[in-house]
Amino acid sequence: MSPQHDWFETEQYSGGITRIWEPHVHSFFRANLYHVAGRDADLVIDFGMGLRSLRQFLGVKHGRPVIAVATHVHVDHVGSFHEFDCRLGHSAEASAFSTMLDTSTLADFFRKQPDGVSQAPDTKWTPDRYRIMPAPLSDVLEEGAQIDLGDRRYRVLHLPGHSSGSIGLLDEMNGVLFSGDAIYDGTLVDDLPGCDKSEYRKTMERICDLDVSIAFGGHGAPMSRKRMQTVAANYLAKSTT
Ligand SMILES: [Zn+2]
Ligand SMILES: [Zn+2]
Numbered sequence: 001m002s003p004q005h006d007w008f009e010t011e012q013y014s015g016g017i018t019r020i021w022e023p024h025v026h027s028f029f030r031a032n033l034y035h036v037a038g039r040d041a042d043l044v045i046d047f048g049m050g051l052r053s054l055r056q057f058l059g060v061k062h063g064r065p066v067i068a069v070a071t072h073v074h075v076d077h078v079g080s081f082h083e084f085d086c087r088l089g090h091s092a093e094a095s096a097f098s099t100m101l102d103t104s105t106l107a108d109f110f111r112k113q114p115d116g117v118s119q120a121p122d123t124k125w126t127p128d129r130y131r132i133m134p135a136p137l138s139d140v141l142e143e144g145a146q147i148d149l150g151d152r153r154y155r156v157l158h159l160p161g162h163s164s165g166s167i168g169l170l171d172e173m174n175g176v177l178f179s180g181d182a183i184y185d186g187t188l189v190d191d192l193p194g195c196d197k198s199e200y201r202k203t204m205e206r207i208c209d210l211d212v213s214i215a216f217g218g219h220g221a222p223m224s225r226k227r228m229q230t231v232a233a234n235y236l237a238k239s240t241t
Pocket of ligand 2: 031218
């Protein structure tokens with residue numbers, strides 16, 4: 001077993017979609033990463049903490065195109081982003097990806113977490129040495145941009161609120177949404193530095209109207225459309241701007 005295979009866990013879904021997560025990472029930082037095996041290219045959405053190599057875990061074949069898309073710049077989503085060559089993210093966070101400063105990634109929250117991992121990722125592990133490698137975007141994404149894998153296509157949705165450059169990827173043909181931290185089945189976070197509650201409310205209203213059959217969020221299990229609408233409606237009912 002490679003060192004990567006006791007670090008990541010996976011679950012397969014139809015359409016060549018794999019959900020990947022890091023079980024030894026504290027639940028607050030344990031995000032979902034996704035791999036989609038397309039006809040002409042692989043798509044990787046989000047990159048975990050970067051404590052072990054995601055690229056090695058995925059076993060990307062030499063010469064196979066891989067499109068890496070970060071839903072936003074927070075620490076739990078960008079750790080292994082630098083391992084990929086074709087890196088896409090929203091223009092609002094382009095400078096943040098190129099520096100990966102704590103002020104954008106909020107990595108200091110993880111460094112200060114006393115039980116950030118339940119198992120050390122390597123023998124030299126100490127939380128105070130945790131750093132995220134800069135990962136400048138090779139191209140910026142805006143609302144409406146298309147990502148084409150040959151047999152499926154994703155439209156970029158700008159979903160600000162949780163962060164200024166939060167995006168989702170919508171496969172309109174198959175009714176599949178990758179939503180990052182804009183919405184997931186859990187308590188939504190709108191009080192971190194960089195959050196904007198009034199933008200978040202507009203994003204929730206937009207999400208309520210999306211015609212999807214399944215939504216893969218940045219944390220937790222996938223949601224049906226009904227569940228996604230319930231999470232969004234609960235947010236709208238409880239939030240104040
Ligand atoms: Zn986040
Ligand atoms: Zn997250």
